[in-house]
Amino acid sequence: MITTSPRALYIHIPFCTNKCFYCDFNSFVLKGQPVEDYLDALEHEMKLTVAQIRPEMIDTVFVGGGTPTVLTPQQMEQFLSSVRRHFPLSEGVEFTMEANPGTTDLDKLRVMRDGGVNRISFGVQSFDNKLLERIGRIHNVDDVYRSIENARSVGFTNLSIDLMFNLPDQTLETLNESVSRALELELPHYSLYGLKIEENTLFHTLYQRDELPLPSEDEELDMYLLIMNRLKQAGRQQYEISNFALPGYESRHNMTYWNNEPYYGLGAGAHGYHLGERHINIKGVQPYIDAARNQLPRLDTRPVEASEAMEDFMMVGLRMLDGVTEARFRSQFPGVELRDVFGETIDRLVENGLLQHLPREERYKLTDKGVPLGNEVFGAFIS
Secondary structure: OOOOOOEEEEEEEEOOOOEEEEEEEOOOEOOOHHHHHHHHHHHHHHHHHHHHHOOOOEEEEEEEEEOOOOOOOOHHHHHHHHHHHHHEEEEEEEEEEOOOOOOOOHHHHHHHHHOOEEEEEEEEEEOHHHHHHHHOOOOOOHHHHHHHHHHHHOOOOOEEEEEEEEOOOOOOOHHHHHHHHHHHHOOEEEEEEEEOOOOOOOOHHHHHOOOOOOOOOHHHHHHHHHHHHHHHHHEEEEEEEEEEOOOOOOHHHHHHHHHOOOOEEOOOOOEEHHHHHHEEEEEOOHHHHHHOOOOOEEEEEEEOOHHHHHHHHHHHHOOEEEOHHHHHOOOOOOOOOHHHHHHHHHHHHHHOOOOEEEHHHHHEOOOOOOOHHHHHHHHOOOO
C-alpha cells in the first residue's frame, strides 16, 4: 500500500450549459446555480484537505466536470488562484482542464494559461452536426475548429479531444469521417469512448422503450477496430484501451488511476484515494456548499481491503497496453507475490490468448485479441 501523500489532484466543477442525453456524471445545468458560493466552498475544502493530508508536491492536476470552462474569466481566475494557493505544483506539472467547444473564448483561454493550465481536453464527441444534436450536445463542428484555433493562438500545444462511437444511428462510414476530420487537426492526443447506456439518463429511458437505434455488437466492435487502426496509422500509439498519443503526450494524470496510485479528489461528487481509503463527496451543489463550510464534505468514506486493492491493481493496470509488472505489484503490496494471488486466473487468460506473459520483464499485458475484449479480462479478476 502506498503511504506517501498523493501527487495527483482532481477537482470537480459540476456546472454545464445543458445535460447531454447520455450523461450520468455529477453535473447540473448552470442557470441559477450559486457558482460563487461553490468556488468559496471548494477553496475551503482545499484548506481542510491540505490540513488533513499535507501535500508534498503535485505532479498532475485534472479539472473535470461538468464543463469547467463555463466559468467566467473572473471566476476562472479566482478558482485557479485558489489551487495554486493551497497546493504546491511541481515545475513540470501537467495541468489539464476539460472544455466544451464553444466555451473557450480568447480571454478565458488567456486566464487559463496564466493560471497554470497547460493541457486542454475538448469534449468533441463527433464531427457530424446531426449526430451532435442527436446526443444532446449544444456545440457544432465550427465551434470545434474555432476552439482549437483559439487555444493554439494563445500558446496551448498539449491538446486532446474525445470522440464517441456506438452512438444512435451512427455508421462505420460516419465514424470514419469523424476520425478523418479529427486527425486533420494533428493533435498529440485522442480519447475514444464507446457509448454506455447509464441509468438516470434520457438515453436509458429511450433504450427501455426500444426507441434508441444503436449499432449491433458486431458493428460496435468494427467501430473500435477502425479507430485503433486509423489512429495507429496516423502515428498515435495506443497506450490504454481508449487513449492514443504521440510519444510523451500520454495523460500523466490518468496514469495515476491506472497505476492504482493515490490522488486527491475535491468538489461535489468527487472521489479520492489515499492510505488505503476511498471517499466520495456529497453530490448536490447546495448540500456540498453547506457541508464544506464546516468540515470535509464527505458522503462516504471506506477502507479498501487488501484483496480489493489487489483486484483494482489488475483491473485498472491491464487497461494500459504496457500491462502490469510483478515489481510494481510488490511495491504496492510488500511481502505478496502477484502470482500467488492471481496465478490461476492469469494462466487461464494466457491459455485463452487474451493475456501475454513476458517472463524476462515479469510483465503481463493484453494481447491483440484481448484488447477489444478488455472487459472480459478485467472481470476475471473480481472475486
